[in-house]
Amino acid sequence: MIERKKLSTRYIFYVILLLITVVTLLPFAWMFSASLKPEMEVFSIPIKWIPDNPLWKNYSLIWRKIPLGLFTFNSAKLTVLITIIQLLTSSFAAYGFSKCRFKARDILFVCYIITIAIPWQVYMLPQYIIMQKFRLIDTHVALILMQSFTAFGVFLLKQFYQSIPDELMEAARIDGLSEYGIYARIVLPLSKPAMATLTIFSFVTVWNDFMGPMIYLNSTSLKTIQLGIRMFISLYSAEYNLIMAASLVALIPVFIMYVGFQKFFVQGVATSGLKV
C-alpha cells in the first residue's frame, strides 16, 4: 500500500517535470518547425509540427537576403577579441588583488565591487559621451573597450584564485620565481576551470549582446548578428519562416557552447551567483 502510494507520487512528479520541460522547449520547437515552412503555412491551424515538405532552402535564402555572413563574422570577431582581452587583463588583475599585498589594493577593489551592483543603464549615457569624445562611435573599438574590462571577470577569477593556497606562492618565491613567473607558471595553469567559466560567460554575453551594438553601430558593414536579425525582422516583417530561420542560426553557436561546456555553466552559476 505504502509502496504503491510512493510510486504514484513519484509518477506525478515525473509528469509535472516532463510537462514543464516540454512547455519550456515549445518555443524552440515552434521556431524550428516554422523555419522549414513556406511563408503561408507558418500560422496554419492546427499547428503542423512536422511540415510535409521541409523547406531547407529557407536556410540558404536568408544569407542572400541580408549580409548575414558578414554579421556573423563581425560577431565572431568581437566575441573572440573581447574574450581574449578580458581573460588576459582580468586574470592579471585578479592575481594582483588576491596574491599581492600592497596599500592601495583594497581601495581599488572596492571600486570594482561598487560598480558590479550598478546597472549599465545608469552609466550608459556618460559612457557614450566619452566614446564620442574619443571619436569611437560606429566602430568596433567602442564595443571592445566597453566590454573587455568588466568588474565581473575580475571578481569571478579573484574568487577562484583565493582558493589557491598561499603556501604554494611562498614556496615559489623562495625558489626565486618573480610574481609574474608565479602568475604564469603556477596560478594560470591551476585556474583553467575558472578561465573556462569566464570564457563561456564572456562568449555568451558578447554574442548575445544587443543593446551595445544597437547604440554604437550604425553602418551596416559593422553590424553584429543580433542587429542583423532585427534588421531582418524590420525588412521582411511578414516572412516569419525566414525570421525564424535567421533567429535559429543566431542561436546555434551558443547552443554548441552550451552543450559542450555545460559543466562550466553550472559551475559559473554556483561559484559566482552573479548574473552577467
Place this chain on the structure above:
Amino acid sequence: MNTTQHHDRKRMSLERHNTLVGISFILPNFIGFACFTLIPVIFSFILSFASWDGFNAMKIIGFANFSGIFSDRVFKAALSHTFTYSVFTVFFSMLMALLLAVLLNRKVIGTNFFRSAVFFPYVASIVAVGAVWNAMFMKDAGPINAFLRLAGIANPPGWFASVAWAMPAIIIVSVWKNMGYFMLIYLAALQNIPQSLYEAASIDGANAWNKFWKITMPMLTPSHFFVFMMLTINSFKVFDLIFVLTGGGPGIATKVLANYIYDQSFTAWNFGKASAASMILFLIVGTITVIQFRAEKKFNDFL
C-alpha cells in the same frame, strides 16, 4: 643604529617594490575599467544635476531634473510599471525555480536533460527569443491563442497588442527565461541539506509534506534571500527584453525605468533628465544591494 636604518630602508624599498608589482598587475584592467565604467558612473551623478543636450554648454541646475521627472507622466508610469513587473516576475520566478529544483533534486531518469532544457532559455539570445515569442503571442494567428480558442476561450487576450495584457505576457517570457538560472542556485542549496535530517524526520513519522515545510524550506532560507535579492535587482534594470518584445508599447503600457532612461538619452537628448532617472534606478538597486550585503553577513553568522 646603522643596521636598523639599513633595515628600514630595505623594508621601505621592498614595500615600494611590492606596491609597484601589485599595481602593475591591476593596471591593464583598471585603466579600461576606470575610463569606461568608473568615470561614467561619476559623470552620470554630475549630469543628473545639470542641464545638457551634448552640444550647447552644460549648466548646473540643482535638483530641477528630479522635480522635472517626477512631474513627468511618462516617468511616473515607467516607475510604476517597473514595480509591477518586478513584483510578479520575482514571485513567479522564485516559485518556478523552487518547484523545478525540488522536482529535479530526486533521482529521475534524464535529470541532466531536464536541467539543461530548462536552463537553455537563459543563455538564448534575447533578439531570437523576442522574435519567437512575438510570433507565439500574436493576437489572431498566434499559436498560443489558437490553443486557447481550442480550449474553449472564445476571445483570448491580445497579449503584446493589448494595453492590459502586454505586461503579463512580458512577465511570462521573463519567468520562462530566468527560472532555469535560479533553479540551479536552489538545486545547489538543496544538495547541501544533510540527508540525516530527513532520515531523522522519517523515524519520527513525518510525511513528505511535513518534511518539505519543516526541513527543506527553513534550510533554504539563505538561498531564498539570495534569489529574491538577485531577482529584484535584475527586474528593476530590465531593459532589452521589453525592448525586443513591445518596445515599451502599446502606447507606454510597458515602458519601464530603463526604457525611459534610453529614450531621454538617445531620442530626446535630454541628458540631465536621463541621468536623474538613472540616479533613481541606482538608488533603488543600491538600497537592495546594501540590504543584501547586511543580511547576508547576518546569515553567515547564523550558520
